[in-house]
Amino acid sequence: MLDKLAQADKIGIDTETTSLDAMNAALVGISIAFQAGEAVYIPVGHSLTAAPEQLDLQDVLGRLKPHLENPALKKIGQNLKYDQHVFANYDIALKGIAGDSMLASYIIESHLGHGLDELSERWLGLETITYESLCGKGAKQISFADVAIGQATEYAAQDADFALRLEAHLRAQMDAKQLEMYEKMELPVAQVLFEMERNGVQIDRTELARQSAELGAELMKLEQEAYAAAGQPFNLNSPKQLQEILFDKMGIPTKGLKKTAKGGISTNEAVLEQLAPDYPLPKIILQNRSLAKLKSTYTDKLPEMISPKDGRVHTTYAQAVAITGRLASNNPNLQNIPIRTAEGRRVRRAFTAPQGSVIVSADYSQIELRIMAHLSGDKTLITAFQNGEDVHRRTAAEVFGIAPENVSSEQRRYAKTINFGLIYGMGQYGLAKSLGIDNISAKNFIDRYFARYPGVAEYMQRTKEQAAAQGFVETLFGRRLYLPDIHNKNANARAGAERAAINAPMQGTASDLIKRAMIDVSRWLVSDDLQSKLIMQVHDELVLEVVESELETVKTMLPKVMAEVAQGRLNVLLLAEVGVGGNWDDAH
DNA sequence: CATGTCACG
DNA sequence: ACGTACGTGACATGA
Numbered sequence: 026m027l028d029k030l031a032q033a034d035k036i037g038i039d040t041e042t043t044s045l046d047a048m049n050a051a052l053v054g055i056s057i058a059f060q061a062g063e064a065v066y067i068p069v070g071h072s073l074t075a076a077p078e079q080l081d082l083q084d085v086l087g088r089l090k091p092h093l094e095n096p097a098l099k100k101i102g103q104n105l106k107y108d109q110h111v112f113a114n115y116d117i118a119l120k121g122i123a124g125d126s127m128l129a130s131y132i133i134e135s136h137l138g139h140g141l142d143e144l145s146e147r148w149l150g151l152e153t154i155t156y157e158s159l160c161g162k163g164a165k166q167i168s169f170a171d172v173a174i175g176q177a178t179e180y181a182a183q184d185a186d187f188a189l190r191l192e193a194h195l196r197a198q199m200d201a202k203q204l205e206m207y208e209k210m211e212l213p214v215a216q217v218l219f220e221m222e223r224n225g226v227q228i229d230r231t232e233l234a235r236q237s238a239e240l241g242a243e244l245m246k247l248e249q250e251a252y253a254a255a256g257q258p259f260n261l262n263s264p265k266q267l268q269e270i271l272f273d274k275m276g277i278p279t280k281g282l283k284k285t286a287k288g289g290i291s292t293n294e295a296v297l298e299q300l301a302p303d304y305p306l307p308k309i310i311l312q313n314r315s316l317a318k319l320k321s322t323y324t325d326k327l328p329e330m331i332s333p334k335d336g337r338v339h340t341t342y343a344q345a346v347a348i349t350g351r352l353a354s355n356n357p358n359l360q361n362i363p364i365r366t367a368e369g370r371r372v373r374r375a376f377t378a379p380q381g382s383v384i385v386s387a388d389y390s391q392i393e394l395r396i397m398a399h400l401s402g403d404k405t406l407i408t409a410f411q412n413g414e415d416v417h418r419r420t421a422a423e424v425f426g427i428a429p430e431n432v433s434s435e436q437r438r439y440a441k442t443i444n445f446g447l448i449y450g451m452g453q454y455g456l457a458k459s460l461g462i463d464n465i466s467a468k469n470f471i472d473r474y475f476a477r478y479p480g481v482a483e484y485m486q487r488t489k490e491q492a493a494a495q496g497f498v499e500t501l502f503g504r505r506l507y508l509p510d511i512h513n514k515n516a517n518a519r520a521g522a523e524r525a526a527i528n529a530p531m532q533g534t535a536s537d538l539i540k541r542a543m544i545d546v547s548r549w550l551v552s553d554d555l556q557s558k559l560i561m562q563v564h565d566e567l568v569l570e571v572v573e574s575e576l577e578t579v580k581t582m583l584p585k586v587m588a589e590v591a592q593g594r595l596n597v598l599l600l601a602e603v604g605v606g607g608n609w610d611d612a613h
Numbered sequence: 614c615a616t617g618t619c620a621c622g
Numbered sequence: 623a624c625g626t627a628c629g630t631g632a633c634a635t636g637a
Contacts, residue, residue: 262634264617284624285617293618318619321633349629351622358631361621369620393622449627458626517625528628532622564622564629 026057026065030092033059035099035123037189040108041169041181043070046356047110048223048332048339052082053170054177055089056185064182068174076174090117099123103141103188106219106344113223126188128211129195131345132203136507139345145187148194153187154180202503210502211344214540217547217559218342218352224570225337226359226560229608230328232375237324240316247313254306261313267292270306277304319363323372330357342562349529350504350536352562360563364613376609378570383605385557385576386612387583388566390600391416392538393448393531396501399595400530403480410597417441423477424470443474447481448531450524485527492526500533501594538599539565541590549586555579568609580605 030036037058042050053071058064069082092098093112101124102108109119130139138144142153159172159180169177199207252258255274259266271277272290277300283291290296294314297307330338343353354360362376363369378384394416398406409419414429421440422429432440442459443451451459457467475482492498497507506529510522543562546569550557557575561568567587571579580603587601606612 260635263636265635287616289617291617314619318633322620322631326632343630346631347629351629353630355631358621361619361631363620365621388622446627449629451627454626456627520626521628524627525629532629535622566622 026067027088029059030057030089030098033098035101035189037064037185037187037192038100038102038105038108039181039185039188040111041177042111043168043170047107047341048114050111050114052111052115053168054181055085056181058182058185058189061190062186064186066178066181068177071170071172071174071177072168075171075177086115086117093117094120096120101125101189101192103127103184103191104345106215106222109219110223122212122216124192124196125212125215126191126195127345128215129192129199129207132207132211132504133195133198134507135345135350135505136348136509141184141187141191144191144195148191149187151187154183156180203505206502206504210537210540210544213544215344217543218344220547221559221561222339222341224558224560225332225335225339226568226570227336227377227379228327228331228338229375229377230331232377233324233328233372236371236375237320240320240324243316244313244320247309247316251306251309251313254304254309261310262317264292267310271300271304275304275306315366316368319369319372323363323369327357327372327375340561347536348506349533350500350506350540351532351564352536354562359561362609370610373610373613374608378607382570382572383576383607384609384612385569385571385579385583385603385605386566386609387569387587387601387603388563389535389539389587390602392535392565392599394444395595395597395599396531396534397448397481397484398597399501400534401478401480401484402596403478403484405478406481407597417444420444420474420477424473439470443470447474447485448528450485450527488527488530489523492523498526498530500530500537501591502534502537504533504537506530506533535565538590539567539587542567542587545586545590546583549582553578568612571605576605 039056040052041054042052044050052069054066054068056064056066067085068076068079069085071079094117098121100119100121103125104127105122105125112119126141126144127139130144142155145151145153159176160166160169248261251261255270259270261267268290271292272279279290282296282299283293285291294311297311300307301311327338332339338357340354340359341356343355346353363372376384395410398410405423409416417437417440418429418432421432421436424440425436439460443456446456446459453464453467453471456471457464460467488498492508492511496511497505499505508522508526510518511526513519513522539562543559546567547559555575557569557571557579559567560570569579584601584603588599591599604612
């Protein structure tokens with residue numbers, strides 16, 4: 026096999042491990058495919074009962090390392106970022122990553138599944154051996170290390186083989202733009218994500234423990250208050266029990282209250298806010314919900330996720346989940362850390378930089394609105410951005426027919442709501458609700474908006490028509506977003522697809538742009554030999570850990586690099602705003 | 614495993 | 623009669 030490896034210029038590769046958590050996974054075996062239908066499996070970590078005879082792990086890795094680290098030997102796999110972490114756990118830097126079947130599928134059909142089993146069936150018509158068929162599922166699942174060598178070999182070798190075949194097949198389906206997105210955007214981004222995941226972020230455990238204790242005390246008080254208001258104890262965290270207390274026991278009228286999908290009366294925030302002026306319990310529940318969320322999801326949970334190896338938290342970025350091209354973050358999700366309320370925001374004080382470093386955050390200013398200005402070609406909107414105006418104020422001035430300096434704060438708020446709402450395809454109903462005005466006024470307001478911004482109205486219309494005619498819309502860089510429901514005979518589903526069609530090019534183009542920024546920032550840090558590192562991405566924001574000696578350089582260069590990613594492709598400027606601090610809150 | 618709820622951009 | 627602004631992930635409950 027080593028002889029073959031020395032001759033090969035491209036291989037399929039896959040690892041079998043003890044865990045889905047890549048940075049803590051131990052190797053069980055490695056499979057390598059040389060061509061369609063030809064692959065080997067090297068067991069190195071099976072239990073003795075599963076594989077009585079195995080080569081020595083360190084010996085195997087020592088012999089493979091030069092090949093794995095050889096950038097000239099092309100590696101193809103399924104979600105190679107995972108395998109890259111596994112190899113990195115053994116001090117092997119996987120090089121020459123030239124293709125990834127998961128990312129290839131994502132480029133072609135972001136709205137469908139990208140699992141290897143599913144792809145093999147869909148594209149190659151090949152039935153796969155499933156992981157579950159070998160290891161079972163749920164509580165009774167066994168470790169891959171305990172799978173007998175015969176079965177393990179079939180399974181593992183097949184995965185490397187199918188990934189190799191699939192990647193070639195999918196690559197051949199791409200047009201020139203898609204191929205460019207794949208090779209120049211998604212594959213390089215995967216490398217940046219690998220680095221960011223590996224870097225992790227330092228979390229102050231003591232700070233979170235303090236907050237947990239405070240929240241715990243507050244929650245105890247609220248619990249007692251709730252029991253008193255309800256006249257009996259109950260589980261505040263149970264929507265079912267709460268519903269019984271409010272609408273059966275207390276007999277609160279349910280007329281006009283929102284229902285859940287299953288037809289019960291909802292106890293969500295909007296409903297409780299509605300009831301709060303008339304009853305004490307809803308207000309208590311609202312406070313309880315907000316604090317309980319902070320405690321269970323953030324202040325209690327994040328410390329559990331700190332790696333004992335380096336005292337840092339390592340998220341996993343999912344690159345092929347969101348149909349618009351956005352990333353998603355999980356285990357833990359670092360893209361939904363609270364910011365909107367003061368109590369929630371405190372969680373960010375626990376995201377810290379080590380001694381001698383600071384947190385630097387840079388976020389794109391109104392990137393989706395700028396993209397709307399570009400895509401619609403609307404002169405007024407574009408001019409406002411080019412002149413660095415306050416766009417919401419300008420919108421208010423246009424729509425209310427007054428001078429910008431005479432716009433009241435309420436008028437500006439209206440304009441801001443409509444500017445953002447349009448990005449999501451909001452209608453008069455939604456606008457009326459979020460502004461607290463009636464439908465007719467909302468309709469009026471929208472009409473005036475479109476009269477002042479005819480380019481935007483045309484864009485909305487054009488996008489819907491394109492979606493209906495082609496079944497997909499595109500981002501500025503040619504990422505395709507399919508809308509299967511655009512011809513659904515259910516009017517609600519169809520309307521939903523139309524709103525998605527309007528939103529997708531804006532959200533998707535913004536995603537493309539920040540992905541380019543991540544690639545460029547990463548290359549700049551390497552080429553300028555800086556120690557500063559990317560540690561998080563939150564859709565329109567990049568967060569870095571910056572050594573103090575590099576702070577001035579980063580403060581100057583980071584927004585510059587981020588603003589230049591669209592060079593020549595957008596008819597509006599991009600602006601990135603930088604903040605610095607000892608923690609993520611202060612960096613905002 | 615489904616449901617309801619709520620955190621983010 | 624229903625739903626009504628797009629895209630995500632995580633938690634607690636309860637069947």
